[in-house]
Amino acid sequence: MRAGARIAAAAEVLDDILNRHRPAPAALADWGKAHRFAGSGDRAAIGTLVFDALRRRASLAARMGADTPRALALAAAPRALGLTAEQVTAAADGSEHALAPLSDAERAGLSAELPAGTPAHIAGDFPEWLLPSFERAFGPAAAEEGAALAARAPVDLRVNALKATQEKVLKALERYGATPTALAPTGVRVPAPEGAGKAPHLEAETAHGKGWFEVQDEGSQLAALLAGAGPRMQVLDLCAGAGGKTLALASVMQNTGQIYAYDADKKQLRPIFERLKRAGARNVQVLDAGNLAALQALGPRFDLVLVDAPCTGSGTWRRKPDAKWRVKASNIPERIAEQVSVLDVGAGLTKPGGTLAYVTCSVLPEENRDQVADFLKRHADFSVEPFTTAWGARVGGEPPRSADGAEDTLQLTPARHATDGFFIALLRRHQQ
Ligand SMILES: C[S@@+](CC[C@H](N)C(=O)[O-])C[C@H]1O[C@@H](n2cnc3c(N)ncnc32)[C@H](O)[C@@H]1O
Known part of the structure; x- marks a missing residue:
């Protein structure tokens, strides 16, 4: 396929994602099935263009003066496909599989810069309604943090x-x-x-x-390490999902002690069996998904309970940029309620002197610092163990600074740490 056809195909897929609300991987797969003539190089280029356009949707739309699939595909094309603005203009020649020729305004948009004073949610490519959350987390660095979440990830x-x-x-x-x-x-x-x-x-x-x-993203690795699992411990991975963190805990524990892996949803948990086998992890017991009564019957026996909580996933927007534009204001209270529920279950299973490690892949303070502050109000028998004191022994080297300026909890971000956005709080249950 020529570049013009790739750009037109990306606009078609973006239309499916933005106007028919299809997840990006599904929309790309559908396009591939309907266009079997397209080679693997074409599919990869179209996918790259679609993902880059979604990552930088707000700033690209501002430059083009239009938030349409066509405008986004054209504006993302130079960087995504390694073309000059002139090559993109020439590629849209109105021929059978290409886009119609560019207007003067579109041509100007391709090489336009964002003016000074551009609002942080446009320069940082995140939804406008999240501006107060970003500013609360990052202050004047909100745009910079957003822009790093809009870059490609390693x-x-x-x-x-x-x-x-x-x-x-x-x-x-x-x-x-x-x-x-x-x-x-x-x-x-x-x-x-x-x-x-x-x-x-x-x-x-x-x-x-x-x-x-x-x-596994480095941020996720750091979260699992900081949780502090060690040989011979009794550990519960309460939101184990496909087992990314369970496997990391198992790696640290060297097949000693016991890890229990639980998830409310059996479909999420399903891949864990194959992964545990491949990893050679033999100290993991996978619990009956959704059987909360059986889980709670285990009682407060755990040295470590890891709560890798359900969240908006705002820290993973580099990898799932379509999710950034799908998240709604109403999702935040829903996720917060789920987080409260898993944290309270986790607290009841943490033994005195043990640790409840709270982790999200989010950068929103509502899901992170606020959630920890509320937890401490509900559970007077817990306090925060500063990540800075745990870092040296568990990770090694000097602890980094938290991107939100906190001293005791850690917010990792792509802008500050070159990781996905992860939040980690170590909640220590007092000895009785
Ligand atoms: C962030 S994902 C976990 C990812 C996983 N730990 C990993 O590293 O691969 C959050 C998980 O929490 C699960 N979940 C949601 N509500 C839950 C609950 N009340 N109890 C246990 N798990 C829950 C979801 O099914 C989802 O798998």
Whole structure:
């Protein structure tokens, strides 16, 4: 396909996502099925263009003066496809599979800069109604934090210490430009591709099949490490989902002690069995999904309860940019209520002297710091253990600064830490 046809195809897919509310991966898959002639390079380029347009939707629309699939596909095309503005203009030539030629305003928009004083939600590419939350979390850095969440993300891998070492994984993935992650001692990073380049499918590698690594953002790795699992502990992963954090905990515990993995939803939990097997994790007991009574019957026996809570996922917008424009104001109180519920269940299962580690992949203070403050009001027998005191022994090196300026809880962000947006609070239950 020529560049003009790729841009037109991206506009068609964006229409499906923005106007018919289809998730981006499903809309791209549908387009692929309906256009079987398109090669893998075409599909990858169209996917890259669609994702880049969604990542930077607000700033691209402001430059073009229109928030339409056509305007977004055209405006994202230079950076996403590695073309000049002139090449994009020439590609939209009105021929059979290309877009109609550009208007003067569109041509100007392709090379326009955002004016000084552009509002933070436009410069930072996030929904306007979230501006108060971003400003509360990041103050004058709201636009910068948003812009970093609108960039492409690298692929991060967590080395499975049960089967491999960082050195071994780095060597196996040398040809992809793999490097050690800056903060997580068990992490390996493969950089985000430039232009129309496609991210490598690392889960197809033999090393993955052998259980040497799992794909996991460095922020998620740090959250699991900071939680403080250790050999011979009794650990509960209360929102285990597909087991990303369970596997990280197992790697630290070296097949000693016991991890219980629970999730309210059996469909979310289903992939965990295959993943545990591949990783060689033998100290994990997967509990009956949704059986809260059986879970609570375990009683307050856990040294560590990890609550990787359901949240808006605002910290993962680099990877799921369509979710950024789908999230609604009404979703926040819904997620907050779920978080309260899992935190309260987790508190009841944490033994005196044990830790309830609260984690979200969000940057919104309502789901993070506010949630912790409310928890402490409901549970006078818990207090926050500052992440700074736990960091050295659990992660190593000097603790970073939290992106929201907090001293005791940690907000990781792509702008400050080059990770996804993750929030971590360590809630210690007092000894009786
Ligand atoms: C952020 S995801 C977990 C991701 C997972 N820990 C990982 O690292 O791969 C949140 C999970 O919480 C689960 N969940 C939601 N409400 C829950 C509840 N009341 N009790 C337990 N799990 C719940 C969801 O089904 C979802 O799988």
